[in-house]
Structures are given as C-alpha cells and as structure tokens.
Amino acid sequence: MNKLIVFSIYLLTSLTIFTSCGADEEIELERSYLSVEDHLSSGDCDKALSKMLSMKEQSGDPTYYKLLASSYACKAGFSVTEFFLNEITKITTGADLLSSMTTFTMAQAMTDIDDLSYYYLGEAIEVLTYSGGMGPATKDPSAALREATFGSYGAADINSFLMYMLFVRNGMSMAFFGNSDALGSKGAGTIGTNECLFAYSFYGDVDLDAYIQAGGVTGACDDGADTGSVDLTNGDSSLHLERACAMVTDFNNLLDVLENISLGDITDVDLSTFLADISAVRQDFVDNVITPKGFSNSLVTVKNQTQCVTDFTGSELQIAYYMAALFETLHSR
Known part of the structure; x- marks a missing residue:
C-alpha cells in the first residue's frame, strides 16, 4: 500500500482517538461538576x-474555581443567599463603615483565632483571588488578571462572589481583633479587654501615637495606653505580621474588586459611596503618611499575604500605620 495512504489512515485514526478522548474527558468533567453541585445543594460540604x-x-475554567470556592465556603457556613437576605443591608457608609461589617452573623460568632469558619472562608477567598494568576513583578493577584483569564463575563461572576466573601471575612477580622459588640462598637465586646486592634504605643513612634489620640477619629482606640488584641501580637508584644498582612491584603483585595466591578448591579447597599468613603481615607493616608514619611506605596496595593510578609519584615511600623489610618479610622463606632 502506498506509504502516503498508510500515513493518512494513521493520522485520521489518531485524530479520531484523541478527539474521542477529549470528548470523554469533557463529559467526565461535567459529571464531576454536577456531582459537586448536588453535594452542595444537599449541604454535604465534605463530599463536595x-x-x-x-x-x-x-486552569481558565471559571466553573472549577467557583465550585472549589463554594465547597470551602460551604465548610465555612457562608451562603450567598443568606448574605443577601440577612447581611448585606447591614453595611453602611461613612466613618464607621467597617464597624457595620462587624455586625454580620459570622463576624459576631467568631470568638477564637482558630475559628474554622474564618479559616475555610479564607481558603475560599484564596481560590478565587488567585484564579487568574499573579502579576510577574508584584506577585499580586488582581481583578484585571481575572478578567484577562476568564473574560469580562466570567470574571464578573467570580469577582462578585469574591466580593461577598471578602465583606464577611473583613467583618470577622474587625469584630474579633477589634473586640466588637453586637452593635459594632469597638472595644465593647467580650472577646478581650482591648480598645484597639493593636497596642500602637509598642513602637514609641510620636506621630503614630499622636494620630491615635487625635480628635477621636479612631473611636474607642484613643490613646497610647489603650491595649490591642493579644492575637495580633507575638510573645514580645510586637505585631504579628502574618495575621496583620492577612487583614491588609483582605482589605486591599476588597477595594480592588470594588474598583473593578459594576456596582450599579447591587441595589441593597450604596457601594459607590462605600467605595468613595474608603478611597478618601486611603488617599489621605497616601498624601499625609506614605509620601512624607517615604513609606512603601505597596502598602495600599499589596494583595498577596506572603509577599506582604516578605516586603514588610523589618518594617512592621508601616503596617501599624496602615492599620491605624484605615482600620481604626473606619472601625470607629
């Protein structure tokens, strides 16, 4: 038989086999997705x-990342439906917007640093945050990278889901480390006796101490004698950088999503004003702290917790300023 004919038959046969295998794999993948959806619908988080x-x-399949994140969120006890029914309307704008987020049900339920809901929600957030990869230079994930990976439609779906979970995770952090009560008042809870997230007087920085004492903008955290959460410190009372960076990157990721999503689609809360209020406080921090002190501009952009720890090891004071200027200021109820 002609060698060319033999080769053509071989090529066609191979293509048929490969095509068949690819189709079978796609069918199996869809079956797996349906199985996970069934487990989630029945509340069997472990099986999902x-x-x-x-x-x-x-990679590149938004359904995979949404289902993996949903499985972790299920373990955390987080539900988008529940969030819309009972939580999103608790969010307010203005000087105490972070205080409002501490009134979320999951935020009020957190009483231990090893809270499993906090852990699993963090895992769900990480799945979606890094689903589009990281920037080659900054090592940061971003909403822009997710759009480049999944397209505008796929990214919008992922970013919306991510935003809801980031609201709750930030609320949990502020409630727990800020010792907040059911009304969102910092320092009035029963988790500890602290009035601040951190005892800023540890650094002996005159300007930082003065900021905490200035005009009540930081609420109950109002002087150098105030104490901070024991769970945000190391054994020597210094700042626990890994946990602080987790809070910083959770907040920066929330802002990144808010700045890159169509806020008009969500009518239950005025997220445009919410974002504008945070942006004003952040810009004040840039203009009056970062620039004159020569601090790193990545303070307000870093979205990778590991990179945050790497960048600010030895410069923890900069993170303390961030916490005072943004967290204490916006959690001032």
Whole structure:
C-alpha cells in the first residue's frame, strides 16, 4: 500500500482517538461538576470539597474555581443567599463603615483565632483571588488578571462572589481583633479587654501615637495606653505580621474588586459611596503618611499575604500605620 495512504489512515485514526478522548474527558468533567453541585445543594460540604480536591486544576475554567470556592465556603457556613437576605443591608457608609461589617452573623460568632469558619472562608477567598494568576513583578493577584483569564463575563461572576466573601471575612477580622459588640462598637465586646486592634504605643513612634489620640477619629482606640488584641501580637508584644498582612491584603483585595466591578448591579447597599468613603481615607493616608514619611506605596496595593510578609519584615511600623489610618479610622463606632 502506498506509504502516503498508510500515513493518512494513521493520522485520521489518531485524530479520531484523541478527539474521542477529549470528548470523554469533557463529559467526565461535567459529571464531576454536577456531582459537586448536588453535594452542595444537599449541604454535604465534605463530599463536595473532597470531590473538588480530587480533581486536576482546570486552569481558565471559571466553573472549577467557583465550585472549589463554594465547597470551602460551604465548610465555612457562608451562603450567598443568606448574605443577601440577612447581611448585606447591614453595611453602611461613612466613618464607621467597617464597624457595620462587624455586625454580620459570622463576624459576631467568631470568638477564637482558630475559628474554622474564618479559616475555610479564607481558603475560599484564596481560590478565587488567585484564579487568574499573579502579576510577574508584584506577585499580586488582581481583578484585571481575572478578567484577562476568564473574560469580562466570567470574571464578573467570580469577582462578585469574591466580593461577598471578602465583606464577611473583613467583618470577622474587625469584630474579633477589634473586640466588637453586637452593635459594632469597638472595644465593647467580650472577646478581650482591648480598645484597639493593636497596642500602637509598642513602637514609641510620636506621630503614630499622636494620630491615635487625635480628635477621636479612631473611636474607642484613643490613646497610647489603650491595649490591642493579644492575637495580633507575638510573645514580645510586637505585631504579628502574618495575621496583620492577612487583614491588609483582605482589605486591599476588597477595594480592588470594588474598583473593578459594576456596582450599579447591587441595589441593597450604596457601594459607590462605600467605595468613595474608603478611597478618601486611603488617599489621605497616601498624601499625609506614605509620601512624607517615604513609606512603601505597596502598602495600599499589596494583595498577596506572603509577599506582604516578605516586603514588610523589618518594617512592621508601616503596617501599624496602615492599620491605624484605615482600620481604626473606619472601625470607629
């Protein structure tokens, strides 16, 4: 038989086999997704998560990341439906907007640093945050990278889900480390006796101490004698940088999503004003602290917790300023 004919038959046969295998893999993947959705619908979080973790990562497939994040969120006890029904309307704008987020049900339920809901929600957030990869220079994930990976439609779906979870995770951090009560008042809770997230007087920085004492802008955290959360300190009372960076990157990621999503689609809360209020406080921090003190501009852009720890090891004072200027100021109820 002519060698060319033999080769053509071989090529066609190979293509048919490969096409068939590809189709079979797609069918199996869809079956796996449906199985996970069934587990989630029935509330079997463990089976859903186990199924997702047994699968190979499907890069570029938004369904994979949404289902993996949903499985972790299920373990955390987070539900988008529940968030819309009972939580989103608690969010307010203005000087105490972070205080309003501490009144979320999951935020009020957190009484221990090892809270599993806090952990699993963090895992769900990480899945979606890094689903579009990281910037080659900054090592930061971003809403822009997710759009480049999934397209505008796929990214909008992921970023919306991510935003809801970031609202709750930030609320949990502020409630726990800020010792907040059911009304969102910092320092009035029963988790500890602290009035601040951190005892800023540890650094002996005159300008930082003066900021905490200035005009009540930081609420109950109003002087150098005030104490901070024991869970945000190391054994020597210095700042626990890993946990502080987790808070910083959670907040920066929330702002990144808010700045890159269509806020008009969400009518339950005025997110445009919410974003504008935060942006004003952040810009004040840039203009009056970062620039004159020569601090790193990445303070307000870093979205990778590991990179944050790397960049600010030895410069923890800069993180303390961030916390005072943004967290204490916006959690001032």
